[in-house]
Amino acid sequence: MVTLVKENKPTKIYQRPELICPAGTPASMRTAVEAGADAVYCGFQNATNARNFPGLNFTPDEMQKSITHAHKNGTKVLLAVNTNPPAGKFQLWKDAIDLGAKFAVDAFIVADIGLANYIAINHPNIRLHLSVQAAASTPEALNYYCQQFGVKRVVLPRILTIAEIKDIKQQINCEIETFIFGNHGLMVEGRCSLTNYITGLSTNMDGVCSPANQVNYVQDEQQNLSTQLGDFTIDCFGRNENAGYPTICKGRYHAAPRDEGYYAFEEPLSLNLGNLLPDLMEAGVCALKIEGRQRSRSYVKKVVTSFRTAVDNIMNGNEPDIASLIALTEGHKQTEGAFKSKKWR
Amino acid sequence: MSAKLTIGPILFHWSVDKKLDFYKKIADETDVHTVYLGEVICSKRAVFFDQHYEGVADKLKRAGKKVVYSTLSEVLIKRDRKIIHDFCSMSEDEEIEVNDASGLLHISGQAHRLGPMMNVYNEETLKYLVSKGAYHASLPCELPRQSVEVLAGVAAKIGVSLEMQIFGRIPLALSARCYHARAHKLSKDNCRFVCEQDSDGMLLKTLDNKEFLAINGIQTLSYNFMNLAHELQELEQLGVEYFRLSPHSNDMVTTARVFNQLMKQEITAQEALVQIRDTGIDEPFANGFFHQKAGHQWVINRN
Structure with missing residues (x-):
């Protein structure tokens, strides 16, 4: 890491991380774009994405318009196609990918090997991100996906400590995205029935x-x-x-x-890594992800705005306002989960 | 093609003596085709049985069984990663079943099997992995009949054999946290191997005292026992050739004998269910996943 001496006070220089924000609906996407998201992630209204909830997600028409709007404002759109197509229904997932390509999404987020291969062959110019649903938690597993399918970024499972993330970063040749806020799932994602x-x-x-x-x-x-x-x-x-x-x-x-x-598994806690943002950035995490495609517009606005300010403050060498980030959990108990210490396990 | 029985890896933390006794009986008293060896749940447990694998494998092979080594399903820390590396570096004469993408990195390009934790949900994933050396796949337990049928059709064309679990608690989830340790107010690093107390998993009941799930360290399993006796013939007709019995502390020798008799149609599925229950199983049977219903359910199937 480079250290600059500015007014006799050493300031750490970080690579500016992208803030990745949830967009469950077209309205939420506009809200996240306005609140300063560097990128938003979203999915179609069907089983092709892991938040297939009633009233959420995008029709093809909404997707196309929303992507145009986001791009006009300089925000990237990442399309989550991160479930596993069951045999016999693969076409629905191919259609989602092809539509996304037609609408010029900036990346696909996938977990399924068959789907990753389909994208690598048919849409080699669109970035491939490995979903948390792929449950890849070691340099070997991550390198497998990078080597086989040209994955550009991996979203790490919420089960690793920051020391482990730092260690992984040294051993892989791709970008790392981690969750920083929202639902705190306990089971290894992509491996829960x-x-x-x-x-x-x-x-x-x-x-x-x-x-x-x-x-x-x-x-x-x-x-x-x-x-x-x-x-x-x-x-x-x-x-x-x-x-x-x-x-x-x-x-x-x-x-x-x-x-x-x-x-028996975990208390109902929210993940909040507000305190650990500088540590994550120092570990080499280049994209910070906020969970919550199922949450309201006002929630998205509040959370994205707060983390936007926090990340910008850190980049400018100022202290982030941690208190406002902690207040975001709305009285729910919060946790730093596995990130802080492996004692959590 | 004729249907064959396999014995899956022991998922639970059994003592060395219990494991040795189990494999002796499987070798001497059962007519199963393949036996999977190896610790697939927790690398902390692996050291206890490491020195016995070679002897057990020899015994099984002498008894005419094929032996396959299964790898860890969740790979996280250095110890796990070393185990995967060592397994995948074994002589090419040994057969390996991979249960995690870490293993795929090491073994891609060499002949290998895909374990039930590998998320082979569709024909595209199967074809891709086969192009990289896979020759046998155990399908995820939650796959419904319709998907099994499509996969079996593709597998037949590309010359890959398929396997499905037909007996035993259903693996449902993995976590980085050890829930056995948590129940005893311990942590994974300081677990005192409390999981050894529950040879078929630790029962979780709902707050209104209904049997719900079973805990096995970092793994969560069903409380009900999967039993596809009624579906066996149909699975065979679809093109699934290998049928996995997941080891439990009931009488597995009799369980294997009953399923063999059922495959040869010497007994009916109904007779098989009664005889398997008598091996020491009080829990309900379940077959819901295959019928695209909730996995804990028992769907009456008169085949």
Whole structure:
């Protein structure tokens, strides 16, 4: 790293990272563009992307118009086609890729090997980003995708420490993107069939996690509220507690070593790496990703604006306003997850 | 083509004696075609059995079984990476089943098998990996019938054999965190190998006391036991040739014998289910994934 001495105060010089922001709808995309996103990521209204939720995502017409608008404002558009096409339905995924190419997306985000190969052959001039859904967590796995398909950037799983990310960066020849804010998934993404086991809809094949149409909130006579997914109770809340959405890996369960129900996988926390931004940049992370395509426009505006200011402050050698980043979690408990220490494991 | 049974890698942390006893019985008392050896869940456990693989493999081979080494499914730290490297550097006479893309980097261009954790969901992925040396693929447990059919059609054309798990708890998720350690208020680095206490996984129940999932270190499995006795004949007709039994602490010798009898149509699927239940399984059976239903479900199938 280069160190400059400015007014007798050493200032670290970082490569300016891109801020990658969620765009669940055309309106959210405009909001993120206006709030200073360097790039937005989005998907079509079907199983080809891992946030295939009702009311989200883009029709082909919306996609084309939104991309034009983003490009006019200097914002890149990354198309998430990051589920695994089940055999017999591959054409839907090819169509998504071909449409994206026609609309001049700046990169495809993919996880499936067959799809990566399709892009490498048919659209070699469009950047390929490896989705977190590919679950590639070692230099070897990452190099495999880079060598075979010419991947330009990898999105790392949220299970690595910053020291590990730094080590990986030394051993691969491509850009690194990491999540810095939002939902904190615990299972290795791309390798979780829990939702399919309970609901019959697959995270990998259908782009669905805890589908809303199988969620029930059931209140008993004491006004305790149990949250259910399919036939199973995921959590139970007293009358004064805030009931969370029933996501399997964030529920409370009984196990023999514990006397009471406990969060067997993880407490419902939000990931917030506001404090660690300089460390991530120093480790060689060149793109900082905000999760939340399912979130509202006002949320997108607030989060993107705050992180835009924080990144710009760091680049200018000023202290980022960490307090405002921490306030973003809206009272939810937050975590630095695996990034800070491997004790988390 | 005739259907063959395989014994998957032992997913759980069994003691050395329990493993040695298990493989002795598999070698001497079962008629299975292939046995997969190796620690696929946690590299911390690997050291305990490392010195025994060669002896076990010899014994199995002498008993006429094919032996395949399965690699770790989640590769993260230096120790994991070294294990993958060492496995993939074994003599080319040894067969390797790869369960993670780290292994693919080492083994691309050489003959290898694809494990059920490899996310081979479609014909394009299968064809690509076959072009790089794969000759056998175990399909993900959550694939529905329609996709298995398409994959089997392509596999037949390009000369690749396919395998599917038909018995045992269903692998559902992996994590960097050890949930066994967490349940005991420990961490992965300081886990005291508490996972050894649960030879078929640690039961998770919902807050209203309904059996839900099973924990095996960093892995989450189904509570229900997958059992595709009713679907076996159809899978064979589709072109799947190898059928995997995932080891549990029930009587696996009898389980293998019953499935062999079923494949030879000496008994009905209904008879097979009754006999397999008698090997020591109290949990419900499940076959939902194959029928594109929730995986925990039991779909009545009168084939």
